[in-house]
Amino acid sequence: MTKNRLDLIYSTVLCAFLMFPALADAQIGRRFPSERKVVKDPVTGTMLTFLTSTPGGDSKIYPTHPQWTSDGQWIIFRSGRVPGEAMAVNEKTGDLVQVTEGGYSGALSIAQKSMKLYFLRNVPVPTPAAAEAGTTQPARRRNAPRPMQVIEVDLARVFADSKAGKMQKPSVYQRVCGTTPESMGASGDLALDGGEETVYFRVGKEESAKYLAAGTKIAEAFGPRNMGAGPSGIGSMNIRTGALKHVVSVPFQVGHIQSNPWNAGEIVFCWETGGKSPQRTWTVMADGTGLRPLYPEADYEWVTHEAVISRDEVAIAIMGHRKIPGTENTGVNAPGTAVSGANPGQEADWGPSGNRSKPTGLGIVNLRTREMTIAGQTASGSGLWHVHGSPDGRWATGDDFSRTLYLIDRHSREMIELTKGHKETASDHIHPTFSPDGTRIQIQSAMLSDDGKSMNICVVPVPEEWLKRNYRK
Incomplete structure (x- = not known):
């Protein structure tokens, strides 16, 4: 068979493989009936807006990333309604629209200066021999490196054409910004830079090792x-040209890569262990300079769930979820739950950290001055766990192991429970994230689920009387 013929078969099989998920009932722009419901919290009285309310396998984007589109009208989320595809819901109307076709991998990153969405997508690569035989390449070992595409979605066009009922082929809405080579081992938490010309992603072990200084001790x-x-x-790609760069290598496992949406070229990430880290939080600039711990932690501190919340600030949780040694039989600090998995991080192998013999709570770290303040902490139980804050500096929020959502006034230090009853049996935690204008908080909740596990997208308002508060500077 001629080379040209082989190349044609190769290209045809590759295109067919890439387009396989684009079935007639799973197309970008597909609309679903509104499920929007307003429910009164039976304990706190807060009016909760559930933007989804059926068991569709919903989950919100992680709190390290924006949730709302730049026009403030749509929330992007993950869902099983169309397996492997992302969804958007209009906060006012409840309209549900599929916004990807062909799948995505890792984090969904929403632009805040344009109506664009970015994510990574696996590139299946059939070998020429397999292409000639009409099959794809043999299955790879799990988590083996592979080429990855960075995809841009024109959300404005998707929403407009979906509303008009005149959708076009996926390539009209989705653009391939570039492709990473298999050797790079790109994966994970794609984050769009604040300048919105670059995206960041995790780089594999072999590629990272090339940039470490000789003699570096590997964790x-x-x-x-x-x-x-x-x-x-961490690597980067220019979304206009597809040009790739290496940002930084570290001797530990990188996780939770996030950008500073207000300050171009600034990155925050973590040492990911699935729990307590020797040094959890880190920051670096896009050119690889300025690598340092964001909040230098002590052995007794269990720091987790960092999130950039404003131009100069990052929220962190300093956990107080473990009993103080020697108080096991006194009831002091006991989280008090019988639900399996609802009270994690109790294993002795995590070391001596995470109890309230030292200060704990929702910390706010200033990226410029490096000062840290504690905004608040629950009186007992696990303490604040997943944390966030409003960009204007007025409010902070956090959840705990009971899936209760708390609101903190950063000026007065007053703290209240906003909503409860989101079920400790839920398939995930509620993961609060503030809206850009600081008036509401998005969570994921199993409150409405019959099985106690499936989650929905929910928006919780900051109380009107709090929004009316004024403070002299």
Whole structure:
């Protein structure tokens, strides 16, 4: 068979493989009936807006990333309504629209200066021999490196054509910004830079090792989840040209890569172990300079769930979820739950950290001054766990192991429970994230689920009387 003929078959099989998920009933722009419901919290009285309310396998984007589109009208989320595809819901109307076709991998990153969505997508590559035989390549080992595409979605066009009922082929809405080579081992938490010309992603061990100084001690796995070993790193791609760069390598496992949406070229990430890390939070600039711990932590501190919340600030949780040694039989600090999995991080292998013999709570770290303040903490139980804050600096929020959502006034330090009853049996935690204008908080909740597990997208308002508060500067 001629080379041209072989190339044609190769290209045809590749295109067919890439387009396989694009079935007639799973197309970008597909609309679903509104499920929007307003429900009164039976304990706190807060009016909760459930934007989805059926068991569709919904989950919100992680709190490290924006949730709302730049026009403030749509929330992007993950869902099983169309397996492997992302959805959008209009906060006012409840309209549900499929916004990807062909699948995505890892984080969904929403632009805040344009109506665009970015994500990674696996590139299946059939070998020429397999293409000639009409089959794809043999199955790879799990988590083996592979080429990855960075995809851009024109959300404005998707929403307009979907509303008009005149959708076109997927390539009209989805653009391939570039492709990473298999050797790079790209994966994970794609984050769009604040300048919206670059995306960041995790780089594999082999690629990261090339950039480490000779003699660098590589971290071993830390804790009972056997995670955290290095090396790892961060790479970047210019979304206009597809040009690739290596940002930084570190001797441990990188996780939770996020950008500062207000400050171009600034990255925050973590040492990921699945629990307590020797040094959890890190920051670096896009050119690889300025690598340092964001909040230098002590052995007794269990720091987790960092999230950039404003131009100069990052929220962190300093956990107080474990009993103080010697108080096991006194009831002091007991989280008090019988639900399996609802009270994690109790294994002795995590070390001595995470109890309230030292200060704990929702910390706010200033990226410029490096000062940290504690915004608040629950009186007992696990303490605040997943944390966030409003960009204007007025409010902070956090959840705990009971899936209760708390609101903190950063000026007065007053703290209230906003909503409860989101079921400790839920398939995930509620993961609060503030809206850009600081007036509401998005969570994921199993409150409405019959099985106590399936989750829905929910928006919780900041109380009107709080929004009316004024403070002299």
